[in-house]
Amino acid sequence: MPEEREKAEEGKEPIPAWQLFYDDIFLLFFLGVAIPTLVYTVWGLMEIVQIPELPVFKP
Amino acid sequence: MEEEKEKHENKMEAPGTFALSIIFLVAFIVMWFAHLKWLVEIWGVR
């Protein structure tokens, strides 16, 4: 809210921690890449790899 | 001044949108059950 920022700039109140988190676009970038990559892609690949190959199939 | 400010802070700023959200919630629930009824009749879902 504009009032908070004004106060923060005057030095009366620190910027809230959540705002600092939301403002850090590169931390968000890192988490936004890491979380889906781990929870969806890497975990999915781990499950696929655990399925044994059919013995007859030779690519 | 303080009273006025408090009154302003407690007032809902967007009552129309709130009303719309209730209307849509009710409409959605009604449509959902109507749709379930259709599922039962067409698909034989028990």
Place this chain on the structure above:
Amino acid sequence: MDYRICSLTGLKINKPAEDLIKWNMVTAILFLAIGGFMGLLMALTRWPSVHYLDTSHYYRFLTLHGFDALLLWILFFEVALVHFTSAVLLNTRVVAPFSAWIAYALMLVGAAFVNIVVFAGKADVLFTSYVPLKANGVYYLGIIIFAVGAIVAFANFFANIIQARRDKAYQHSLPLGTFGLAAASIIGIVTLAHGAVIMIPVFFWSIDLIKYIDPATYRLVFWGLGHPSQQINVCAMVAMWYMTAGFVLGAKPVNEKLSRTAFVLYILFINVASEHHLLVDPVLSSWHKIINTSYVMHLAVLASMIHAFAIPASIEVALRNKGYTKGLFDWLKNAPWGNPAFSATFLSIIGFGFLGGTTGVIFGTEQFNIIRHNTFAITGHFHATVVSGTTIAFMGGTYLLIPYIFRRNLVLPKLAAIQPYLYAIGVAVMLIGMMAAGTYGVPRRHWDITFSNAIFSFSFDPSADMFLSMMGVGGLFAALGGAMFIIISLGSIMFGRKIQ
């Protein structure tokens, strides 16, 4: 540094940014025209009484419709938005115009490769190009080149933001529209990284340098490209809603903290929704399916719920401040419904929310998915999100940016005022037809549901035909609305009265 001050908004507009926005937007509209025309041919073919195209052309043009409408129209427009929100909205400049133009060139070359090879009949593999279907190598090469171009474009966004921070163009927090496009760009990087990881080996497979691509792995990683690419759209579309409400009405978000929280929920949790494409795959465990589609994704659905009501609330507050305070809905009655930028935004919110988003969440649950999988209802869902949602929102954005960036007034303003309505109603009718037909089991991506040359005969419930006709009629009106948009937008850009 060459700037002009926009006489309508007061924003400082950097010349390279302006040129980049113009070229990306016009390219987007041209691909919408092609993709949209292909869509019309699809509707005319799936409409049983018309059944226009023959088999091979149906699958060919379906591939093209998917690629041009879903990927090209939307991504070129989003790159235009990326330049708008980073350079123009922050009153700063494009840091590296040369790289932004390289990005444009790569995207265009990749798009051309794909279009040409599909038109030539060498890649009837549909937008998903599932292995072991094998297209001509140029198809995959085109996608890779396009994806690299798009990555460079999104990287430009982040470079512009860093430069803007150094130039002190903003303090601490980005404006909300830019924040939304930042969410979109982050998701864009996830999307394109997955695309590169899977398309590069598939390209080598298509030219016989790699022997075998595992279909399960392909599907997992492809959908890491395929679904997040739609979530880029969601973030850009929602940002567009906030921006249009802001520009047209001076609306401010009712609660910045809440709106930004919703965008952060998108950034962290929306990409795993890709799982819903894999719900019927035997390889993945129930844990993987439930945690991804249910627990994690629903946090992102929460974000959509927040935006869905935050934006109408901000519009209401803005209109109440303008004096429309009688009763509950005076503001709604007196909203600028004749302004196509505004009406497109509102129609997009309703279309995306009620037709698209809800059906997506419902169909994404395992129990429901098995009933709806591969039916026309799925087609209904995603057209609801990307057509009645994103496309209409971007049409509204075009109406906004033509005066601001192209400095032209709209031609045929009366037609422009009704175009969003005509398009939205046509699309809605089409969608209901699709979803209802899907309920009867009508399959998607299927040329002939009468199975005319099959060994066994099968007929669907006659209601299915009725709903498919409904889809056809809706599709005709949608095509009309779409054609109107193309004519009005390109006509305004070329012939509109100039604004000083």
